[in-house]
Amino acid sequence: MASDAEQRYLAAMADLGDGPVRSADVALRAGYKDRGSTSVLRESIPVPADIGPMAETLIRELSLEGYSEVEFRRDASGRPFLMEINSRLSASVEIAVRAGVDFPLLLYQWAAGEPISRVRSYRCGRRMRFLQGDVEWLKEALRDPGHPDAPRPTAAIATFLAAFARRTGYDYWDRNDPAPAALVASRVARSLPGRIARVLRHPRSLATAQVEPQ
DSSP states (O other): OOOGGGOEEEEEEEEOSSSEEEEEEEEEEEOSSSTTSOEEEEEEEOOOTTHHHHHHHHHHHTTOOEEEEEEEEEOTTSOEEEEEEEOSOOTTHHHHHHHTOOHHHHHHHHHHTOOOOOOOOOOSSOEEEOHHHHHHHHHHHHHOTTSTTOOOHHHHHHHHHHGGGSOOEETTOOTTOOHHHHHHHHHHHHHHHHHHHHHHHOTTHHHHOOOOOO
16 A cells, blocks of 8 residues: 555545535555556545545535546645546546445436435445556566665565455446446457567567556
């Protein structure tokens, strides 16, 4: 798990006309070469006492309606700094849904003029993992151990494997709807021959290739 100075905090808010519906999560792991890269391991947490009011004020002052995601990063002293505001549904909304805040459903009810479901609380400590991105994180750590933000190779491998030991949800995977996971798996499988061929033609490319941010 990264230190607080390296963590990103996301406050998800929905202004649906009857007070904000909100949740929060922390990025436990993300690509360290690109500080704006996709988080690959995140956990639902209570809305922080400092970040929550700031996010609500921003959304209110900007007159944003519907769903917004406000991202902060803390410095070494724990002070939060605003990184960005996404006034749209994003990939990280899945952890809020699995924690008990179904923002897409709430937005549908709001837009359709239907009664909006009450959300009184949500489950904290739920984890979501982007496995493909986590594999890329491990590759980054192993091929560039000299990077100042990279963990030691043995620590990186141990951290990667330890995530399997804890109950965790996975992006794209839902046993009641396996189609998205099957689509992603098929795309990865189709890309493997080309990747292997490039490595065989240029063996050093494996050590120098950069992961494209998502």
